[in-house]
Amino acid sequence: MFRKFRKKSPWILHYNAGSCNGCDIEILACLSPKYDLERFGVINTGNPKQSDIFLVTGPVTFRSRERLVELYTQMPEPKVVVAVGSCTCTGGVFRDMYNVEDGIDRYIPVDVYVPGCAASPELIIDGVVKALEVLEKKTKAMEKPRKLFSEATTKEGIVDRRECAQKVGEADAKDTE
């Protein structure tokens, strides 16, 4: 009965996992009068205990990965994760660099990917709305942990991550098995 109210009042937690702040500015622009996310009932709470949508920007740097997982686990179910910006989805322009983990889906399960560098506010709003649809379908059980990447291969002593990523749809197929 209460399910349909989930998408009427999404409260977001906005976290910067090492981003250049470009996508952050676009997210804050969404909350400003021109693009107005608040008409969907969105409030930017700074508190994981009171939020439903985890808006993350930035390729995960070494120091932010622990905090990322901490904040994700402190959010109560049901929750969705929206990866905003190309860096958050796949590493963006910083992919394969020594100081970033390419994207947050190495650490937490992502529900909606919003590409762009920086992602435009309209696209972010689209992403949030899509996340609300996903949120409606979720249960209050905790997410099943699933391995998103196969083991990294080593070529000539150098770890090669290009082959690790699963193909599109492979994870969902594994889930329904």
Added chain:
Amino acid sequence: MIEILLILLAPVAGGLLYGFERVVRARMQNRQGPPLLQPFYDMMKLIDKQTLIVNPTHALLGVMHFVALWAVVAFTIMGGNLLYIVFLHLLASLFLVLAAFSVKSIFSHLGANRELLSMIAYEPILVMFAVAFYMLNGSFSIDAVRANPSALGSLLFLFLAFLFVVQLKLKKSPFDAAKAHQEIVGGAEVEFSGLFFEFVYMALWLEYVFVYLLLMLFAGDNILLGGILFCVVFLLVNLVDNATARVRMEHLIKIFLGIAVSLAALNLLGLAYV
């Protein structure tokens, strides 16, 4: 009979008021704003969340804060003793402070300490508010205030001091250091989640109802004047909220004790000797 109905509907009325206020604030900022029933959507969503508690003391004292505040609103609607209501409201705030002290969280303690400090700011003014009505009507009873004609003319300074208190109690800029959303993540409310945050959220709606009920006492038995006062103060409070930045706690106390308490004291002197 109708009073019992009003008491039972007080949270609903508070929620509608809070929702309407979000729309008004949004329109002032040239944007659309959430739907009117947004606080109730929030309430339904919060009930549906998985409930995480830090410890049972914290959760239960949050609920008691809501219940105590509802009791305060009930006394105000039934027309009780105004000075007593001021102190019972203190009990309700102290439940929240105790709840915030029972967890080992920095933000919670910061918020609770600021909440305690802000009591220095508003308690003396509320006491003088009650005493002013005593001097006019000979008793502290709210029924007596509502039965007599409006005293706004002779209570003008007190009204101005009360506006400061309204801004503080509704947790609006420039006096929202106790909640300070961006600074201490909500202060005393930080560790509440799910259903228990809903109780603290509803307590905020009841705070609105309480403060505006006290405001309408300035109108005495004149309902039209009460309505006008309510609308004017509502718009003024939101305008000031949108236009000002937050002041620090020590400045808040200095402003209140310097300006608002002096205004109220001057008004009391005037009532006695003019």
Added chain:
Amino acid sequence: MLTQILILSPLLFALAVLFAGVRLRNILTVVFVVFLAGVSLVHLLFINEPLRYDLPHELHTLFFFFDALLLLFFLYVGIAKKDPLVASLAASQIVLYAAVKFVNGAVGSSDLLIDNTSLMMYLIVNIVGGIIVIYSLKYIESEEFSRLKKNGFIAVLFFFLGVMNFLVGTNNIEIFFLLFELTTLCSYILIGYRKDTISTQNALRALWMNQIGGVAILAALLLALVSYKTLSFDLLIANIDTAYLFPIVFLLLAAFVKGAAIPFEKWLLGAMVAPTPVSAILHSATMVKIAPFLVLKLSPAMSGFLSEAVMLFGTFVFFAASLLALSKNYFKEILGLSTIALLSFMMALAAIGTQEAILAASILMVFHALSKALLFLQLGILEKEFHLKYVNDIESLMSYSPLVVFFIVFGFASLTLPPFGVFIGKFMAFESFAAGIQESPVFLAALLFSALGSVFLTILYFKVLTKVFVRDMSLGDSKRKEIACTYKITSWALSVLLGVGIVWSLAQRLFGMWEILIPALLIGVVPLLLYVFVLQNAQRVKEYNCGEKEEVVLNMYYLHTPSAVQKTILILSLVFLGSLFVGVAL
């Protein structure tokens, strides 16, 4: 008859416990305390009109003899410990007392006058004092005293109870002086009981400051003998001439000294190094109640100027002491300063003189004694069982002993919140101030001071709970420590009495029924709910620390009063006191 029992029996009890073995002493103490409490209750319930007694002339001579011995002892202490203040004040007291004895032609009325105020004080002294004596039985077990010295502790406490029982009934100012100095003697002995350097220092300081009170009483007595030709309170008050109020002002000075009003607060704060039962019985619940008791006695005699001046001074000290307490970390100092504040508030109310104000002062006296005794007992438990003195050292007491935390929170709540007695007293005080504003703007200043002081006290009590109330879930139930049975019984006794107070105020119709029931329910249901709802099903989670994993260290915050403000407070209080004398002279 009952009065004589109340005065003489504690002296016999003191002798009895002095030489008894441990078990016999414990049993005897409990029996004696129950006996005293019973007698005072019977006295309250069955005696309705004031009683008067005269003491035989031989007793008067005996008292003179004791008085001289006492003053010579003080002089000896001053010389032996090389404390010039004690010696000089003792010397001046001897001179003044000799002068008093030389003046002839005084008309005296009865020596003992038991009226309603005395009956109320009997309850406070015997019941609250008795409970604290029982508590101290367990407390001194862990002190490093010899058996005789421990018995002596209990004996001195009983002796003190007897002195207090006599003091609240006496009508003769000379006997009052003797008893006043006897309480000073008890204070001196008990503060210095542990015999270390700081105890002896503070005991001497208490001695000379209280002797100022003694000098004031003698001056008042001398002036009363010379101008009014009487040495009885009731004749003095009945024949008072508003043009010559000096005896009253000197007696008020003695009251301010005993109640440790600013500028005399140092002796009370220094007395906190004494064993906790001493702090509880002497310096919060019973002995310092002499101050508002004396002002209550004198209030019919105070003229308009004097009553307003005392009211203003009392509320100013209330405000200043609460402000000073906000900067303290030593738990006993916090409670001591709040005692000073509330005592001055009671004195201010007693000085107003209207029926409502006097009722408010009496209610405050009784319930403040109960609440403060409860709080000091908890401090004693903290000191003995957990070795904690400073608030900032108390870590997660909830995991060690939720019962002690409950009592501390209950004690603090009973001092500020409805439906408890102290709140009702404060409420009636505000009503009295509001009623008086029409007559004089001084009432507005008093109202402002008391509103500010009351909110400072509220935040003082609840900020102390910062560390006390934190429930560290990671410790679980493993650290639970049981506190001793005696401690539990005495604390529960005081809490039950506070509850009885709620029922009494309901019966007295001081407030409407709902106004007492609703907060009682709200406060009472919390511990019950916490006991029942352990909320097993909800998932537990740790606190939000921005995703960091480091240890959170919390501290109580301070509001430091700058030394300029402290100096201003001191100067203002001296100015107030001076203006009392000057104003009366004009």
